[in-house]
Amino acid sequence: MTDKSAWWTNEVASYSWVKFVEAGATLNLNYVVTNAAGSPIVNALVTLTTSRAIATFTGSLTARTNASGIATFTLTNTTSNDLAEARPFSPSSMSYWDDSRTVTPEVKFDFTPGVGATTEHIDRVWTHTVKAAGTAFTKSLLWSEEFSGSANSAPSSSVWNVETGNGSYGWGNAERQSYTSAANRQDGTTEGNLNITATRLSSSTTSNCWYGKCEWSSGRITTQNKVSFTYGYLEARIKVPAGVGTWPAFWTLGTNIGSVSWPACGEIDVMEAVGKDPKVHQGTVHMTTATGGHDYFYGQAIMPEALSAGYHTFGVRWMPTSLEWYIDGEHFYTVNKSGVGTNAWPFGPAANGSMPKQFAILNLAMGGTLGGPVASSLTSATMAIDYVRYYSANGLGTVNYN
Ligand SMILES: [Ca+2]
Structure with missing residues (x-):
């Protein structure tokens, strides 16, 4: 036996x-x-x-x-x-x-x-x-946004751009919300959070989305052209909202998106969660195939309770030939350059020797291709971000102020 x-x-x-x-x-x-x-x-x-x-x-x-x-x-x-x-x-x-x-x-x-x-x-x-555990490394803080502004203030415009509107076809994903600057507000508490709040709009709204009158407002901010990162360890402490149809994310895009477009610029989804799968956190990386198509790889951390029950830290360690995802300091997923076949790897030095740079994005989408139908009973949802911190990892990591 x-x-x-x-x-x-x-x-x-x-x-x-x-x-x-x-x-x-x-x-x-x-x-x-x-x-x-x-x-x-x-x-x-x-x-x-x-x-x-x-x-x-x-x-x-x-x-x-x-x-x-x-x-x-x-x-x-x-x-x-x-x-x-x-x-x-x-x-x-x-x-x-x-x-x-x-x-x-x-x-x-x-x-x-x-x-x-x-x-x-x-x-x-x-x-x-x-998957094998992430490799141990030493962190050294290089940059942070603590969201310690006064109550009801906007996030610092020296760091953050506020993006508005419904994008093209709901930001490419059939999302239901229109972004507004008013949706992004610091809470003035000792801890200091940025609250991104999605609000169901009344039928009298005048704002139009791809499908008609917008059903939701929400918020999206980026560090594009202001702060970007090359390698290192990027982490945010976030409490995601509850509610079927919510789709909060903390992610990055290559600063060269304007010249090479997406997904050639590379995208790293440090945190992505949808309210319809409340225990699941997902890390994803997007890139182009050898023929210029789109490919992606993702791993999930399945939690013992709903993510929305409390704050968690969501991080990615970025090295020239690999990406490792962490939740609450626990490694759960790795993508290696050697594992993506003939795909392009936009996360290492370019052929001309230039260093890759990724800028940060925080947003709360509603509905859409991944969020799915929004519960009719849901009228409001808030994603609370305590901080975004960026560290070197074993000495590797650079903050770029562009
Ligand atoms: Ca804070």
């Missing part, structure tokens, strides 16, 4: 046991073979049968029990980190895996031990290959 005491527990009655294994890591499995009286059987041959799955492992699938009746298997997970699942936010809790999972691919591997022809007692181990 499986020596459960040595490793993990989940669904005791089901004989189904879950183990998280990082891509590239080693998995040790121990099985105990006993006779009907419970005494160990020495030198019994134990054979592992395995499922066909996306995950791959190397190592011997046969072992003999030792003097204590234990057969030990040492298996190396050879699954590519790029194929691995996003790391669950808290691997110590198995509860996420009991929920319906929407992550693809679910990189599972199933080990089932057998002794001789006896298969009456089947224990199985489902391994989930999760």
